[in-house]
Amino acid sequence: MSKYSYKRRLSRQVPIGNVSIGGRMPIALQSMTNTSTNDLSASVEQCIRIAEAGGDIVRLTAQGIREAANIGEIRQELRKRGYDIPLVADVHFNPKAAFASAEAGVDKVRINPGNFVDPGRTFIKLEYNDEEYAGELRKIEEAFVPFIDTCRRHNTAIRIGVNHGSLSDRIMSRYGDTPAGMVESAMEFLRVAVRHDFFNIVISIKASNVVIMVETVRRLVAAMEAEGMDFPIHLGVTEAGDGEDGRIKSAVGIGTLLSEGIGDTIRVSLSEAPENEIPVAKALVDYIAGFSETNGDSGFKSTSDFSPKRRISETAGNIGGSNPVVVISPLEVASVPEGVTLVTGSGKNPAADILDKVSRMDNEGKNVPVVACIAYDNLPKDEVKLRAATDFGRLLLSGLQDAIMIQSNSMTDDELYSLALNILQATRLRFSHTEYIACPGCGRTLFDLQSTLKAVREATGHLKNLKIGVMGCIVNGPGEMADADYGYVGAAAGHVSLYRGKECIRKNIPQSEAIEALVSFLKEEGVWQEP
Template sequence: MSGNYINLTRYKRWETSEVEIGDLTIGGKAPIRIQSMTNTDTNDTETSVAQAIRIIEAGGELVRLTAQGTREAENLGTIKSALIARGYKTPVVADIHFNPRAALVAAEKVDKVRINPGNFVDPAKQFKSIDYTEQEYTEELANIRYKFLPFLALCQKNGTAIRIGVNHGSLSDRIMSRYGDTPEGMVESCMEYLRIANEVGFNNIVLSIKASNTRIMVHTVRLLVKTMEQEGMNYPLHLGVTEAGDAEDGRIKSAVGIGALLVDGIGDTIRVSLSEDPELEIPVAKTLVDYVTERAGHTTVEEFITSLYHPFIYSKIISDPVKQVGGENVPVVVGSVEQKGDFRPDLIFKESRLYSDNEEISFVELKDDFDKSDLVSLNEKTVLVLSTGNKNIHAALRSLRFRLLENGIKNPVVFKLSYAERDKETFMLKAATDAGILFLDGLGDGLWLEDENQSPETLVQTAFSILQASRDRMTKPDYISCPGCGRTLFDLQKTIARIKARTSHLKGLKIGIMGCIVNGPGEMADADYGYVGAGRGRISLYKGKTCIEKNIPEDDAVEKLISLIKENGDWVEELN
């Protein structure tokens, strides 16, 4: 693959331009910055300040707050002043959707303003296909320029930075009509605004492209970086998986998506979006950043050039199957103990042998320093187990995988990753970071995790969760739940717990639980069912991207969601 923004065998950050946000530098040679966002009412100064302080004291280097109107944008100045008065100079960021007037107010109050190209000028998403002529489309772009330039001028005057933040769930109908729901459309949504800013010499810009689907997120961010490089730009990148969820699944999904980009040197600041108290996001983000940056100076990985690597689309390498391993089969999970239920390992390793349903499977373990002579007598009915001692784990295994393919070896491949972590969360985050990128790029037929400090059940369940987060194998429901913000008018955490308690047995069903309409309806297009905040104590329910019922009292909404799932034939009774 051409370009300097990614090196397949060496850890090196893609060097971006520097952006000043208050006293903080993002990009260039600055460390990868960690941030979070409050979920308080921005008009509630004391509560917002208190939560911002908790984020800062946990290690957050930027704090973002929503500003859905000019009143909230005005109060951001009060919040910032209160933080400074208490000795906190951490940059304050405004989050703007649908309201350019609020962005203009915020530009004079805070250090950075995040705008969403999907709704800054374009009207609210209606899921309508519009057939534009070239002249009409050009006029739409001129309208964006007309409304965006005054905002840029104000930010320039006040030294305010901007984040152009695209979300998969909030692409405008205009972009969708021309590009469809594609990485190309997401990138163009960002580039339209970036080109305008670049033309007038405004460079204090950070970019982000986020999605709840990690595969879409990773491939699209790579495409954005390539597009910038082709146009002579290198703006800093903010990374995050939107609506990642909560608990272990939320952490693993975030590590898969964010980690896949960080390990290839992409990313200057990150936010782990969990449906929990925002200060709990910070330790997760710190673990990811520390783990990835540790691989600087790793043992050299043999370089390779291959046409088989597809960084912008998912392309599964199809191996020759051995029993249920490889070919068109879903990736398998290897464990060391027989278990029952949905998380039963597909293959069991015991007494130095590998078994499938008590039938032995031939396997050979290859490390990245293997000799080609090891391949001479390789039987086509042998599973290859690939492992490495290199701390740049994914690069070493990726190189090994492609070297085998270049030698005509099409045996199925199981990646074996070994750790020694006493802390369960740290183990999960590291395993997801290393394994996620391998499966997002379609390189593996199976996953085998080892850590003598973790239970066999934890190892197997983590492997299944990584495969699900990588969109390779669904073994439980996929909850697309946002972290909440000042727009959320119901108790998000309690609602998620209630919905999970009723639906955790619905294997493979995608359920969106969204605080408001900003990303809700858009993300519902990727979910089977959606539970979206419509107002204080009011919920709207979706089937796909279609709103089925609006403004349901919150007390009735979960039961109505269950009824909707049943009415559409997607409900199964839970087995005892």
């Protein structure tokens, strides 16, 4: 059997209300409300829309004790109306809200290791000797064990949710803003849970940068295996944005990992109505399920090659060697330089087929440049985009970076070329348009995110090679925008702050003036181009 064949990692099974995650259970689909958790009616209606779209689990924000208690009320109202969908409380900065959520009867509580014990990040460098650092770890145990005990009493699951944008100053000072630091942030809490015999845990470890997200999850799986852990994993790309960009970015990250057998539950985070996320997630899961009949096979083995280097190939014309990845149009096949091999993927798992073929070529010493080609005929456009993002994302993130060609009789040549460029941008190999790192919104959001993102896009969408973060609040904003050049962040009700990277440059601008202020700021920075 091919080493690239699909075999799902077999994790322990964790009950979340009437749904189980992990083990041999189907991959669960999640979304998150963007209503105020204190608005009972609006939150209930949105939960129902998510459930009717096919969602298995719904998450709601719990900024404080009041919101935590109201999730319990939302749960009761949903049950009265015949919906028993599990609810998850999302907690940042406020451990009291985590305890209150468990006591209110929610099915799972998400806590962020970056701010459950450590203070909110200030991006300052901290110095610890080994004894002092061990003392900081003891603080985690002292704070986390009482929470574990509360969850044990109430039969509440815990999600250890690490975000690239919210690592603590302590972790960043020792490990840097790195995948290794993100993994250690999760492992510190998991070790405490294991020592105290609490295993009702799911882990998420996310980033808006797909390359970082994929590498980090791969590292997490290896770290857990090394310590005998088998917790289920929740997958997602944070701040993916909206429209085609958000869907492709999510499919590249989530699809790549699912195709490697990693992932027990997923959320596609779009800056749109939450129920729009579920069909995208379902399409991804359905596609991966077709890769193999051994969906619960325990033959999965993680790899130590967390971020594979680019495959070494010869150069032929502008393809191969150190040249940037080339997009080949189906109409340009005849013009491919001599010495380049066209490798076509076929079957239910075409990316694995291509990886096998190239691996055999390399083993025979044939390091010729290749054009990876997959055809998606007789499929709706949206299906072509998700499948291509999954397959080519996996190929590109495996180091196969000479040239790609996407074929489909459902799309024009221009559409296929644009799709290929979008996939290359998601994998950070080639930038062709402005990238928006935009959160999906939640009960913490301080403005209408969908209309705000649209306004920012209309004002700046013509700019090239620029990444702009659009964040509803400060929970992940400044941190996730370390991957963005500039940021537009909700600061208070009706007000926005502008950032350069992590640095806040202009504070509390009235929202009615914020787009104009952003344009003015970009002009001052020298990055503005007239449309």
